[in-house]
Amino acid sequence: MKIAITGATGFIGTKLVEKLAKDNQIIILTRNVDKAKSVFSPAIYSNLEFINYTPKQEGIWQNKIDGCDAVINLAGAPIAERWSDSYKQEILDSRQLGTRIIVDAIAKSNQKPQVLINASAIGFYGTSETETYTEISPAGEDFLAQVCQAWEGEANKVTEIGIRLVILRFGIVLGNGGALAKMIPPFKIFAGGPIGGGKQWFSWIHRDDVVEMIIQSLKDNNIHGTFNATAPYPVTMNKLCETLGSILKRPSWLPVPSFALELLLGDGAKVVLEGQKVLPQKTTELMNYNFLYPNLESALKQIITTEF
Ligand SMILES: NC(=O)c1ccc[n+]([C@@H]2O[C@H](COP(=O)([O-])OP(=O)(O)OC[C@H]3O[C@@H](n4cnc5c(N)ncnc54)[C@H](OP(=O)(O)O)[C@@H]3O)[C@@H](O)[C@H]2O)c1
Structure with missing residues (x-):
């Protein structure tokens, strides 16, 4: 398959590209080709094409979508930052406008891809200590919920031109990087323990499962619509810290x-x-x-013993 990917240089994208490049031709749409090249092993370069693109603006790069079999849209400004008003706008624009331009590129291409796989987040539902959310739950009202709705709204437009769409609402992705890499150091310093109140839910997923879910969505033409990319057994923060504590061999009673x-x-x-x-x-x-x-437990053990 010939597959165009945005956000390929990120935490999820790098693992995905490593796996897909074994038997596919990958077009990496990136804001900075030189930086992107440094992210991947030259051993897989022969199956990669690096293209500079402008996520919020039309450009000749859009022609690269023409003739692709699939597009995977993962790009977005990181949310783990201070949210000034201008940064909030960037969080939104990088997803809403970014997805609009990708759908526009698909619409303009002569030989259109068969599928668009678009990232979203469980932030779609808002936050709660008591509710349980599935794919049919309504959207929340906070800032991230609004961002996810706008993001998905743009992706949904691709179905109007007959393209198969899979939206994956990612939970907190666990691997060497992302939220876990940031949580482990304070956890170690403070001897480990509940972060915040402790009763809040932590809907996680192993990064390898995210990659496999994307690959299954690419291959199976019957898959379409919106899916939660979260493990079937979410835990409370207390449970997460107890499990991390036992794997890292730290006491887990002192709250962070x-x-x-x-x-x-x-x-x-x-x-x-x-x-x-x-x-x-x-x-x-x-x-x-x-x-x-x-x-x-098995997810964290695997990550901590093989990735950290
Ligand atoms: N990781 C998680 O736990 C998690 C959870 C829920 C949802 N998600 C969503 O899933 C997607 C992929 O996640 P990730 O963890 O792999 O993200 P990531 O590591 O932050 O990487 C995202 C990629 O997006 C591009 N990017 C960064 N800032 C941008 C901006 N201002 N405008 C346009 N593009 C920008 C970058 O690619 P280039 O520099 O190559 O252009 C970057 O490599 C993101 O949209 C994220 O919001 C992730």
């Missing part, structure tokens, strides 16, 4: 103050401090996805 996490995750800490319980109902029933890591 919220400010420590806020220092590292900025306003993005809200996702971890308030939390939400999300279940992958359609993912297991309709996509028939079999999780490599359904349980937190």
